[in-house]
Amino acid sequence: MSGNTATPALELRSASKSFGRVAALLGASLSAHRGQVLGIVGDNGAGKSTMLKILSGIYSLDSGSLLIDGRGVVFNSPKDARDAGIATVQQDLALVEVLDVATNMALGSLPRKGLFVDRAAMNQQARQVLDDIKATVGSVTMPVGLLSGGQRQIIAIARAVRLNADIVLLDEPTAALGVRETAHVGEIIDELKRQNKAVVCISHDMEFVFEHSDVIAVMRLGRVVATRPASGTPREEVIGLITGAIAGEVPAEIEGAA
Numbered sequence: 371m372s373g374n375t376a377t378p379a380l381e382l383r384s385a386s387k388s389f390g391r392v393a394a395l396l397g398a399s400l401s402a403h404r405g406q407v408l409g410i411v412g413d414n415g416a417g418k419s420t421m422l423k424i425l426s427g428i429y430s431l432d433s434g435s436l437l438i439d440g441r442g443v444v445f446n447s448p449k450d451a452r453d454a455g456i457a458t459v460q461q462d463l464a465l466v467e468v469l470d471v472a473t474n475m476a477l478g479s480l481p482r483k484g485l486f487v488d489r490a491a492m493n494q495q496a497r498q499v500l501d502d503i504k505a506t507v508g509s510v511t512m513p514v515g516l517l518s519g520g521q522r523q524i525i526a527i528a529r530a531v532r533l534n535a536d537i538v539l540l541d542e543p544t545a546a547l548g549v550r551e552t553a554h555v556g557e558i559i560d561e562l563k564r565q566n567k568a569v570v571c572i573s574h575d576m577e578f579v580f581e582h583s584d585v586i587a588v589m590r591l592g593r594v595v596a597t598r599p600a601s602g603t604p605r606e607e608v609i610g611l612i613t614g615a616i617a618g619e620v621p622a623e624i625e626g627a628a
């Protein structure tokens with residue numbers, strides 16, 4: 371495990387973002403390190419998805435800064451974030467149901483042979499990417515619409531990381547999955563960590579967060595109010611930080627103003 375003294379792969383400093391009069395983020399700060407999984411928890415409306423969308427270039431910051439490997443960056447589009455090595459799997463997955471697994475994974479960069487899509491190369495690439503993250507998905511020629519929720523999540527993760535991203539952002543990767551599928555997604559997250567990626571994972575599933583994160587960041591009212599090591603931190607403490615029963619590290623004057 372890389373120590374927290376190393377320069378973070380991804381860092382957000384004092385990020386604020388409002389939508390009209392609604393302040394979704396109010397000075398949120400966060401660091402994600404290579405070879406670690408950072409779990410992000412918080413109640414509905416705490417600002418988790420907004421933060422992820424800032425990190426993935428969908429929203430721009432009103433104020434604050436974003437650093438990759440210690441260098442300041444500005445994302446004006448999701449492409450900017452992808453070019454900086456950030457792979458994002460949004461909650462809706464954005465897969466095309468009528469297309470097969472291999473095509474979904476290659477969308478945007480279909481391998482070609484002359485005028486035509488090189489089907490054999492595409493299938494082989496998809497299989498390779500799935501093998502690389504140790505995913506067990508039966509056939510790459512199966513339409514995505516016929517796959518289970520867990521398999522779709524895995525395809526979406528594989529597609530996101532296929533371009534060798536160093537940083538992987540996941541929004542609720544186990545929402546609505548059964549026990550076995552949740553476990554498989556967890557294995558893939560563990561594998562991404564073994565491959566020294568920085569993984570940031572939003573989840574409401576406390577058991578999953580504790581099992582697969584190294585560090586847990588708790589968001590409340592648009593801020594990261596605490597970060598705790600997953601190992602050795604009581605679950606009740608994290609729940610207290612989520613609800614506000616435990617104050618966290620937010621300065622008193624800010625907490626009082628919220």
Ligand SMILES: Nc1ncnc2c1ncn2[C@@H]1O[C@H](COP(=O)(O)OP(=O)(O)OP(=O)(O)O)[C@@H](O)[C@H]1O
Pocket residue numbers: 389392393394412413414415416417418419420421
């Ligand atoms: N596009 C938007 N327009 C207006 N308000 C928004 C928008 N996106 C988020 N918000 C508001 O910002 C606040 C934070 O929302 P956000 O979705 O980031 O929270 P969250 O922690 O991800 O919640 P959930 O767990 O319910 O997804 C909420 O009050 C939400 O209503």
